Amino acid sequence: MNKKIDVKKHILVPKYQKLSDKEKEELLQKYNVTTSELPRILKSDPMLAGVGAKPGDVMQITRNSSTAGRNVFYRVVVNG
Amino acid sequence: MEDTLKKYEGRLPESVLEDVRQSMPKKISESKLREVMETVEKEYTQMLAEPGESVGIVSAESIGEPGTQMTLNTFHFAGVAEMNITTGLPRIIEILDGRRNITTPMMEIYLKKPYSQGKDIKKIALYVKETKLADIASEITLNLAESRIEVTIDNDKAKELAITEANLLKALKTANKNLSIDIKKGIYIFKMKSKDENSNAIYKLKEKIKESYIRGVRGITQILPVKKDGEFIIITAGSNLKKLLGLPFVDGTRTTTNDIFEIEEVLGIEAARHALINEVFKVIENQGLNVDIRHLMLVADTMCFNGKLKGITRYGVVREKASVLARASFETPIKHIISASLTGEVDKLNSVVENVMLNQPVPVGTGLPKLITKRVK
Numbered sequence: 001m002n003k004k005i006d007v008k009k010h011i012l013v014p015k016y017q018k019l020s021d022k023e024k025e026e027l028l029q030k031y032n033v034t035t036s037e038l039p040r041i042l043k044s045d046p047m048l049a050g051v052g053a054k055p056g057d058v059m060q061i062t063r064n065s066s067t068a069g070r071n072v073f074y075r076v077v078v079n080g
Numbered sequence: 081m082e083d084t085l086k087k088y089e090g091r092l093p094e095s096v097l098e099d100v101r102q103s104m105p106k107k108i109s110e111s112k113l114r115e116v117m118e119t120v121e122k123e124y125t126q127m128l129a130e131p132g133e134s135v136g137i138v139s140a141e142s143i144g145e146p147g148t149q150m151t152l153n154t155f156h157f158a159g160v161a162e163m164n165i166t167t168g169l170p171r172i173i174e175i176l177d178g179r180r181n182i183t184t185p186m187m188e189i190y191l192k193k194p195y196s197q198g199k200d201i202k203k204i205a206l207y208v209k210e211t212k213l214a215d216i217a218s219e220i221t222l223n224l225a226e227s228r229i230e231v232t233i234d235n236d237k238a239k240e241l242a243i244t245e246a247n248l249l250k251a252l253k254t255a256n257k258n259l260s261i262d263i264k265k266g267i268y269i270f271k272m273k274s275k276d277e278n279s280n281a282i283y284k285l286k287e288k289i290k291e292s293y294i295r296g297v298r299g300i301t302q303i304l305p306v307k308k309d310g311e312f313i314i315i316t317a318g319s320n321l322k323k324l325l326g327l328p329f330v331d332g333t334r335t336t337t338n339d340i341f342e343i344e345e346v347l348g349i350e351a352a353r354h355a356l357i358n359e360v361f362k363v364i365e366n367q368g369l370n371v372d373i374r375h376l377m378l379v380a381d382t383m384c385f386n387g388k389l390k391g392i393t394r395y396g397v398v399r400e401k402a403s404v405l406a407r408a409s410f411e412t413p414i415k416h417i418i419s420a421s422l423t424g425e426v427d428k429l430n431s432v433v434e435n436v437m438l439n440q441p442v443p444v445g446t447g448l449p450k451l452i453t454k455r456v457k
Contacts, residue, residue: 007325009333012343012351040387047348061350066373069094075349078387 007046015062016047019074024058027074041075053077084113092124132448134432136382139375146369147172171363175340175356178383178391185319186338187300190331196311204329205314206241209303210296213252213289216243222286229286231268248294255292259285297323321346344389353384403427405434 007013019027028034041048041059053059057077065071081104085097100120104113129135150169166174166184174182190196195204214220218234238248245263252261252268262269270289272281302317319337324330325346337343338359344352357373357380364371382397383390390396394411401407404420404427420427429435432442441447 006332007347010325010347010351011334012336012354013347014350014354016350039381039385041349042387045348045387046346047350063350063354065093065095067093067095067377069096069098071093073350075387080387 013047014064014073016051017060017062018051018053019058019060023060027058035076038074038076040078042080043077044080048077055079081108081110081113084110084117088117088121092121096120096124130445132443132445134444135378139378142375143371143379146364146371149369150367167363167366172360175359176379176383176392178341178389178393178396180341182339184317184338185299185342187314187316187319187321187324188336189314189316189324190334191312191314192329192331195329196313196331198312201305201312201314205303205305206296208297208300208314208316208324208327210298210300210318211241211243211294213255213292213294216241216248216294217290220286220290222282224282227272227282229270229282229289231270231289233266233268235266243294251294252292255294256289259289297327299323341389349384349387349389352389353380356380356383356389401431403429403431403434405429405437406431409433409437 035056035058038058043053043055048059051059055077059075059077061073061075063071063073081101085101088097100116104116108116147169150172164184165186166182170183189208191201191204195201213231216234216237217231218237219232221230221232223230233248238244249261249263249268256270258272260271262271270285272285297320299320300316300318304315305312306315307313319339319342321335321337321339321342322345324335325332336355338355340352340355340359343355357376360376360379361371361373364376379392383392385397386400390400392398394407398407398410404416404425408414408416408420427434429438429440430443432444435442
């Protein structure tokens, strides 16, 4: 009875995108941070299923925000 | 017009650009628009929090001050229904503490097209609700002499729920695998397969049989179909997001629960952050208070920083603090100081509390910049 649910379409779920190595470098440069200072997302997070993200990758998250309209956020993938 | 606005993309948030787009006359000259945009950008940058601003304490005060006005009532009736929902301060505490078992889990189930107009709404509602044996039994008796339990089924109730004898027997058999079940004249007789005759065991067994799962979605204890904005939705007590999103008649894009940990599990940390903000904001709005949502966003971001929901307790975000003194200043100071001295922890004094303790300038606002000189040889 439980068919595969497409949870990515849920209204609470933002858009996820994996950054390429070059984009990642640019991001870290822009904000003058290291990956360990970025907010984290667990590798086991349901939204990372099928993305093929390894620990150390950075995910770009485009949220719908009630104050800014759209808002870009970054999370680094960690084990867990 | 669009070309000029495009230049500001990335520099100004989308909602600001949209506001400008809405409020400008259609035939505005290019030079005037440029002038407007310059003012808009100037105003916007002025409104930003300055580097070194202690946003955390501002948030804390902004939430805490109106929070004193909140009612302490745990239960109150939420208008539409005869259902109890935790609101007010207890609910806020529950969310921010990051409690896993909330007192009143609740779901809002949205339905797909024909059903959202009321088609089969009652049938669906009954299908969703968890039915246990105790719900359809009219009598449960213990037969101590023969150490068995006899259950009489209320046929009217069973008919209402469209449960047939065969269905029921099958469900009961899967729920109680170590029992033998017979039907005699409409009475269900439960018997233990093993022969250890213990009079206490049969009482325990009775309670277990009562809770036998027959059908529905596990965890949903109460249902209430209501009409909201021209469509039917089902409000439930009890929550089981994962199961419900998989049902064919449920609109899987809008159905939500108030159990944030469940959302984290099914929809991920970002969705949990969003839900957390919504839940807290809903309570604050409900109480007629006025707290800027940005403060709640900051709190939610802190709680979700590590990729896992953490409450604002000594087991949650406070534990993650790098400084021993900062942790000790929150709760259970002796515990922290002892374990820090045993493990030889070093406090780098990078944050606020520990510097207040040591009577040093705090790294906030004007205390943040440091003077660096080049040594002349």
